[in-house]
Amino acid sequence: MNRLPLFLLALAATVTLSAQPSFEAPPPPTAPVQDAGKRHDEYLKRVQEVLDWRAGRIDITQPEKHLDMAAIAVLLTRGEHYDVCSQRVIELMKDPGTGPFWMFPAVCVAYTGRDKLTPEAQKAIREAWRTTRQLRGDTENHWLMYYASLYLMAELYPNEPAETWYSGKSSAENLAESREYLVHWMDELTTSVGQGEYNPSHYIGEYAIPMLFMATWAKDPEMRIRGKMMLDWLFAELAANTLNGVLRGPNSRTDEGSAIERWNALSSYFSWLLFGNTPTPSGYGGWGVYFAPVAHNYQLPEVIYRIATDRSGDYLQRDRARTRRYWRYSDVLSPPVYKTNYLRRDYAVGSTQGIVNDAIQSHVWDVTWAEPDPRGKHNTMFSLHPHSSPKWMQSQFATYPEAMITAVTFEGKPSYDSPDKILGASPYEKVFQDLDTVIALYDIEPGERFEHINGFFSKDLVNVTEDSSGWIFAQGGRAYLAYRPLAPYHWIPYLHYNGGWAKEKLPLGGKLLVSPHLKNGTIVQAASVDEFADFAAFQAAIKALPLRFALDPVPTVTMQTLRGKQVTFTYGQTPVIDGQPLDYSKWKLFEGPYLNAEVGGRKMTITHGHLKRILDFNTLTITDQVTK
Amino acid sequence: MKPTSRLLALLALAVLPALNAGCATAGHDLYLFGAVNIQGRVAGSRDASLNGVYRRQADGSFQHIGINYPAMLTGSFDPRDPRVFYVATINGVLFTRDGGQTWRIGTSWDMTEPKDVRVDPNAPDTIYAALPDGLGVSTDRGLTWTRRENGLPARGKYTQVVTVDRTRVGRVLAGCETGIYLTEDAAQSWRAVHPTKETVNDLQQSPHDPKFWLAATQSAGVLASRDGGLTWAPVAGLATEKAHYNIAFDPTNPQRIAIGGWTYGLLTSEDGGATWTARNDGLPAKHRVWRTAIDPDNGHLYAAVVYDSLYVSADFGRTWQSAGLPNSRISGFAFVPKAQP
Numbered sequence: 001m002n003r004l005p006l007f008l009l010a011l012a013a014t015v016t017l018s019a020q021p022s023f024e025a026p027p028p029p030t031a032p033v034q035d036a037g038k039r040h041d042e043y044l045k046r047v048q049e050v051l052d053w054r055a056g057r058i059d060i061t062q063p064e065k066h067l068d069m070a071a072i073a074v075l076l077t078r079g080e081h082y083d084v085c086s087q088r089v090i091e092l093m094k095d096p097g098t099g100p101f102w103m104f105p106a107v108c109v110a111y112t113g114r115d116k117l118t119p120e121a122q123k124a125i126r127e128a129w130r131t132t133r134q135l136r137g138d139t140e141n142h143w144l145m146y147y148a149s150l151y152l153m154a155e156l157y158p159n160e161p162a163e164t165w166y167s168g169k170s171s172a173e174n175l176a177e178s179r180e181y182l183v184h185w186m187d188e189l190t191t192s193v194g195q196g197e198y199n200p201s202h203y204i205g206e207y208a209i210p211m212l213f214m215a216t217w218a219k220d221p222e223m224r225i226r227g228k229m230m231l232d233w234l235f236a237e238l239a240a241n242t243l244n245g246v247l248r249g250p251n252s253r254t255d256e257g258s259a260i261e262r263w264n265a266l267s268s269y270f271s272w273l274l275f276g277n278t279p280t281p282s283g284y285g286g287w288g289v290y291f292a293p294v295a296h297n298y299q300l301p302e303v304i305y306r307i308a309t310d311r312s313g314d315y316l317q318r319d320r321a322r323t324r325r326y327w328r329y330s331d332v333l334s335p336p337v338y339k340t341n342y343l344r345r346d347y348a349v350g351s352t353q354g355i356v357n358d359a360i361q362s363h364v365w366d367v368t369w370a371e372p373d374p375r376g377k378h379n380t381m382f383s384l385h386p387h388s389s390p391k392w393m394q395s396q397f398a399t400y401p402e403a404m405i406t407a408v409t410f411e412g413k414p415s416y417d418s419p420d421k422i423l424g425a426s427p428y429e430k431v432f433q434d435l436d437t438v439i440a441l442y443d444i445e446p447g448e449r450f451e452h453i454n455g456f457f458s459k460d461l462v463n464v465t466e467d468s469s470g471w472i473f474a475q476g477g478r479a480y481l482a483y484r485p486l487a488p489y490h491w492i493p494y495l496h497y498n499g500g501w502a503k504e505k506l507p508l509g510g511k512l513l514v515s516p517h518l519k520n521g522t523i524v525q526a527a528s529v530d531e532f533a534d535f536a537a538f539q540a541a542i543k544a545l546p547l548r549f550a551l552d553p554v555p556t557v558t559m560q561t562l563r564g565k566q567v568t569f570t571y572g573q574t575p576v577i578d579g580q581p582l583d584y585s586k587w588k589l590f591e592g593p594y595l596n597a598e599v600g601g602r603k604m605t606i607t608h609g610h611l612k613r614i615l616d617f618n619t620l621t622i623t624d625q626v627t628k
Numbered sequence: 629m630k631p632t633s634r635l636l637a638l639l640a641l642a643v644l645p646a647l648n649a650g651c652a653t654a655g656h657d658l659y660l661f662g663a664v665n666i667q668g669r670v671a672g673s674r675d676a677s678l679n680g681v682y683r684r685q686a687d688g689s690f691q692h693i694g695i696n697y698p699a700m701l702t703g704s705f706d707p708r709d710p711r712v713f714y715v716a717t718i719n720g721v722l723f724t725r726d727g728g729q730t731w732r733i734g735t736s737w738d739m740t741e742p743k744d745v746r747v748d749p750n751a752p753d754t755i756y757a758a759l760p761d762g763l764g765v766s767t768d769r770g771l772t773w774t775r776r777e778n779g780l781p782a783r784g785k786y787t788q789v790v791t792v793d794r795t796r797v798g799r800v801l802a803g804c805e806t807g808i809y810l811t812e813d814a815a816q817s818w819r820a821v822h823p824t825k826e827t828v829n830d831l832q833q834s835p836h837d838p839k840f841w842l843a844a845t846q847s848a849g850v851l852a853s854r855d856g857g858l859t860w861a862p863v864a865g866l867a868t869e870k871a872h873y874n875i876a877f878d879p880t881n882p883q884r885i886a887i888g889g890w891t892y893g894l895l896t897s898e899d900g901g902a903t904w905t906a907r908n909d910g911l912p913a914k915h916r917v918w919r920t921a922i923d924p925d926n927g928h929l930y931a932a933v934v935y936d937s938l939y940v941s942a943d944f945g946r947t948w949q950s951a952g953l954p955n956s957r958i959s960g961f962a963f964v965p966k967a968q969p
Contacts, residue, residue, distance in 0.1 A: 134719075135698070168732025328784070
């Protein structure tokens, strides 16, 4: 299982004590910076801000309290206090951590300090990689961090025998195994059938940071360019899925905080750093600090920058990804995930087809509206079936049925077994999206742990109106929203698990629509306030649209959308739009105005206006084109 | 070790159950595999306690040996040399050839999270690993591994347990998501011998009758075979609603069998499996038995209660006392014949 280390939580609790200019300042402008030189200068200024902030929190007279590996990497990068850093490294290496969340910080210190730390300190690092067992973990981000770290350390210490490594394998063997996995992850998985941890709100750092290290420090030029190309790949996807820098829509994995306060995620750190169009999260996202020491080695391609900062036109992006591995109870190891994202200036709508990507942390669909300042705003609307099942946990974790829920709630995912949770996917939820209409249908098996669905209604909605037609109307930012529950419901206050190891639930405002019916559904439609004379006109337009639905024998909806489409969606059946069934089998890896890639193609074409960049993992080439 | 010595060692292993039957000897070291002092640890954090392999000391306490490793599940020893053993861990199959001083991860990135690992006692260079997506085999003492899954289904081959028939080289039973599978040619080919709807959690061969096998399952109760694993039938008197985790035969008494599990706790039979009794009095109220085992030297019954301690009973479950290892999750027991001086 994946867990955020405790020290990060402690860090998050303390970081607000120090000045963080871009966290505390008004939100940055969202308009693009036209001048390339200025754009890059601003990027480097933001990088420097991270380094300065982290260095500013250090009392060098108390290294045991203030010098963790991030602080050491920052000081080494700034060329400060080599002796103190060396001594502290020796101390830290006496009690190293185990696993990828320790490994890549250790790599960062090893490389930033290779010509600055004392020989004794470097020896201590090397010794820790002999003595301390490193867990490879059980998730995709674990493995990428593990093998990128092992690869770089094996390059740093080549030609050393098996007994000098924790793995019991020689430098050459470690290098070969690591390289083989990294290439497999790039060529056979991510660029062919998609990431298993697509659009992660936090784990994007666990991919981007190791890839930056690879792009910067790998001796093998092939691995350097692979690292650089993967950074472009990851950030292109981030750019296309953000609304003013805020990652919204479906997430393979996220947490309660990011599911409702959509900005509050490590992904926003990367948007801030690379695109400059949203505030950085507190503490620069925690892990984000590790990107900064070598961030100067990456320059965001202009085409990606343009995609991130241009919301002048509406666009639809349809992509494929895959689920986490299903060890059992599935005919397919990693079933395909079909993502639909429709982005407009004022709001965005995103979904998957309704699939359990990750039994615990998936977020399936939402409508998220733009906020001038997203900090503290719960700018989203969605529904879900709160699914909790030992057997489904077994499908993705190699464990006995009964133990997993106990372990999950014990190890940092306390909401998993809560009836009022707002995180997670369900096998009983099927979703169809056409532009800014979402239909989510539920056919919950009797006897399931929770026999109801939850709809999230934010504290930041205004004019919430329960209409006699059955629609619930509301406004979020500059978006009008219409939410149609298909079965009777009642309201309860929304209580928030503050992520991680939170034991208490906080009344942050907002409420849950709870519909205690096995056969159920939600329809949501959205529109910009500019499209209607007023709120009443929007409501009238929605109510005038033909809508028929039934819940038995299975939920089914036939309706005309606000955009004039005739859609029919029946639980468990192929959606039909204007008489045409939706053929998921033809979906590409990426398809839209900005990102395009074929399944199995290992090649992404990134386009904006007259700019084009092609990332080709078949030839390991980056091609930039400017069309007239 | 010279070939003749190996042969003698193998012979000793083969006759060991007979020697043990009814006459306890002080001939075994007990090794445990698991995590101790479990806390809300996260990937990357420091280990606050020692985990991995423990060996029982003369005073009954357990001493950690080898590496600190929180995700070790089961182990299997080379009968020729107890310093050589293999451990199923989250990283793959680890092995040591010097009693735990040095280790190597035998498997590569393409095999992960083995749930079980077994040495073929009649061909100890051959090791079998139960994988979440199939089955791996090494024929060079763990150095290299290949998949041998011919005859296993394309899907449904999640393998929780692999058990080698001690009477015949290359005869192995595997407990999978979709049932029990058998190979008689060292995993070159497999065939289904009994289908199940959910995972087979354990497979054990009686130390008294090599034709008698028991299988603990997730939702089919406990199954018994009297023909060496070719045919299986439910054991009467045992519930099927919840999972049974593992089975232990008593090498000192052919009538005594124990079953452990999360829901039912510790169940015992003293009539060869005809009737069963819950033996949870004296165990913690949450008697979630992760693993049970029986000491071949004296018939003492062990119950590893997860997130609690290891418990031991000298009267086959009627009374219990703590054997230490608080807040632990013991996943594997191995009773290994003591090395002769």
